[in-house]
Amino acid sequence: MPRSSESSHSEARPIVTRFAPSPTGYLHIGGGRTALFNWLYARGRGGKFLLRIEDTDRERSTPEATAAILRGLTWLGLDWDGEPVSQFARKDRHAEVAREMMARGTAYKCFSTQEEIAIFRAEAEARGSYALFQSPWRDADPATFPDAPFVIRMKAPRTGETIINDTVQGRVVIQNSSLDDMICLRSDATPTYMLAVVVDDHDMGVTHVIRGDDHLNNAARQQMIYDAMGWEIPTWAHIPLIHGPDGKKLSKRHGATGVEEYQAMGYPAAGMRNYLTRLGWAHGDAEIFTTEQALEMFDLGGIGRAPARLDFKKLENTCGHHIAMADDAALLHELTAYLVAAGKPALTETQSALLKSALYCVKDRAKTFPELLEKAHFSLISRPVQPDEASAKSLDTVSRGILKTLTPQLRNVSWTKDALEPILNHAAAENGIGFGKLAAPLRAALAGRTATPSVYDMMLVIGQDETIARLEDAAA
């Protein structure tokens, strides 16, 4: 089975993908990647990307979780077509399909109670074997039906095999004898996941089901429903889950698992998209690319079959490239959103303006927003500058003396690097020190830090008056 054959469907039909999370918590990073793959595949081909909230589990579904998932997707820059579909709202349609399956003879009423099933399983276990539950009602005469609650079960074929032609996993053969008659409609007439997902995907016109490979086995059961209804089977693409650095399934103990946590840590969305796209997918040697390029390149054939591990170092590196590539205005805008997400104080107008003019000399040095802010610290502070412990050491008596004689020379110069350079070089030479020795107290005076952008850049960004004032403060 050649993996390159992406679709058995006609190329003319527009592609429709979907992301279908259950609203039981925040958007997991793995879910975010699944959504991203679906989005890239559809959007890159002029197709539609739909959103469906699988809220049939009324116990665990919450509107807060739905809101968090939508926020997470929005932050990642993934937009969906139309309104999100509530699966629960479609329960009547699901029940209707279950009844139609009965009419077609591909489903039946089962009156076995949960207790009976539990006993059946316990007995099998006691014998040391494992047996699928076989309902005695599968071929029962309706005349014998009791007046009791029932579920509707799929009348699944007991022999033969079901073949999943998966774009990622290849040809997967499941023996029908290993599958039981799954419940489609519960005794309270609500649908199970297995039924609902098939009905909804069919009704929504989904052409490509791209989801985690924890659903690979489920695909066989779902395909049976497609067959039972005579519906066209979508193209399957079961992608491996993301694992933690230790190779185990990604969980809380590995650190952040929620997409919004990454926003709060200060990773730019574009970098996150790039990293997540490359995690488990490759296109030759392409590493750093824009979303437009990703849209252009993304294909199902490039998805690997092995689970990938999250690597924060590479995430940071990727994000660093994207911060450096970003447009200043856009970067400032995202930085502002980051401050909100991280619960940090917003920038004043003055700070925003100065930070924006400082971006050119800090953005290619930062991998995250906190780092960017730290590098740009000099542009955000106001006098008097409070030097940190390390930088204070370079403001000794000798250095202050040098600053004292240097400062007046800065009053009547044009404020350009070309004009400033000879003055600072001369000051260093005059005092018999290297430029590095002079730069240290300047950094302390201008930024209160030892690690800063170039002293020239800082001087140019904060301007002549502020520079002189800060130097005078430090020299005093």
Place this chain on the structure above:
RNA sequence: GGCCCGUUCGUCUAUCGGUUAGGACAUCUGGUUUUCAACCAGGCAAGAGGGGUUCGACUCCCCUACGGGCUGCCA
């Protein structure tokens, strides 16, 4: 237990029977330097193990080991 999927440098991966097994991140060394970075040059580093098939296997088949998933009136 049964069934299904997976396994290339530490990590993400390229390779789709013939390559000195390539790139990126990380790491190490050197260079540049005004601190931190960035940047430049270079180094280290991989086909889980065992059987086949073949003139030739990372690539195809089988077994084993390890990892993951499913096996619910959860999704």
